[in-house]
Amino acid sequence: MLIGVPKEIKNNENRVGLTPAGVAEFRKHGHEVYVQATAGNGSGFSDAEYEQAGATVLPTIEDVYAKAEMIVKVKEPIASEYPLIKENQLLFTYFHFASGEELTHAMIERKAVCLAYETVELPTRALPLLIPMSEVAGRMAPQEGAKYLEKPLKGRGILLGGVPGVKPAEVLVLGAGIVGTQAAKIAAGLGAKVTVMDISLNRLRELDDFMPKNVVTQYSNEYNIREAIKTADLIIGAVLIPGAKAPHLITRDMLKTMRPGTVLVDVAVDQGGCIETCKPTTHENPTFIIDDIVHYCVANMPGAVPYTSTLALTNATLPYAVKLANLGWQEACRRDEALRLGLNVVHGKVVYKGVADAWGLPLESVESVMEAAVAN
Secondary structure, X not given: OEEEEOOOOOOOOOOOOOOHHHHHXXXXXXXXXXXXXXXXXXXXXXXXXXXXXXXXXXXXXXXXXXXXXXXXXXXXXXXXHHHHOOOOOEEEEOOOHHHOHHHHHHHHHHOOEEEEHHHOOOOOOOOOOOHHHHHHHHHHHHHHHHHHOOHHHOOOOOOOOOEOOEOOOEEEEEOOOHHHHHHHHHHHHOOOEEEEEEOOHHHHHHHHHHOOOOEEEEEOOHHHHHHHOOOOOEEEEOOOOOOOOOOOOEOHHHHHHOOOOOEEEEHHHHHOOOEOOOOOEOOOOOEEEEOOEEEEOEOOHHHHOHHHHHHHHHHHHHHHHHHHHHHOHHHHHHXXXXXXOOEEEEOOEEOOHHHXXXXXXXXXXXXXXXXXXXXX
């Protein structure tokens, strides 16, 4: 198969879809890899390293899309890429369709095969291609929150860990999945007083067993959230419903009950956000203020630490990408249920329920779409 790796062009997105080691693995299986010039520079990988691994470096993004049968990316295509996508071309990347109506309709129109990292799901319900970036984003969230709590950045002017004789900051984490767990670990390690909320009592019991004593758990409901936000200095939104929009756990009216300078970090923003007032921001302009509350809503947080993120992502995605290349997407998805759940839009049809529900689109059976693809 012909594999294409374009340069990411989203604002301050320095990750790349494939490392030179990944190129070498594809080449070992007999596949051709085309990498756009300078695609790996932001992550610390030079064109020369890709060439040494066996890739062909092409000068433009147009060249890569024109050559490739499968595109391996990090983030969803943006508007300037839509016309480059070919019918039947396989795109393997993060899509987050449930928060992008324009993107959804564009991929339907292009009749591409869109296999989303974030909905590849194991029988255990684990999301193996989302976990690495959730770990990175979760660990970054308290780091970014601590920075924006500083007074010059319009925060409350409170040190996350406090000092002897002065109480530490209070951190509220909404969601006890991968992001929430990692966020709680880092915030606790910095000395904050941390409360983690979730609707799964079993998960809260697990956290109670291994979290340090400055982390407490609490069942998540509207009443408890409304009470907790009154004294929280940093609130981290870490709620995920795979492939679907995140629910709004903090609404606009709740902001007025928070103390001025409270910081909100909504890690769920690429799935629509779990804080009603959050909208996607960029690393270039990461925050905005509503009702004296600082909102940090960068949709590609791991892009700020691209070396770590790219290696972590490729570690997870490469075995699946090689399987797709070796077998073709139809056979690979037929054999591997986890990969099959990654199919979101195929040949102009929406085949993932969360996406169809988000935009009121008809839902097609993934099996019927796959059979039609084989027949053609």
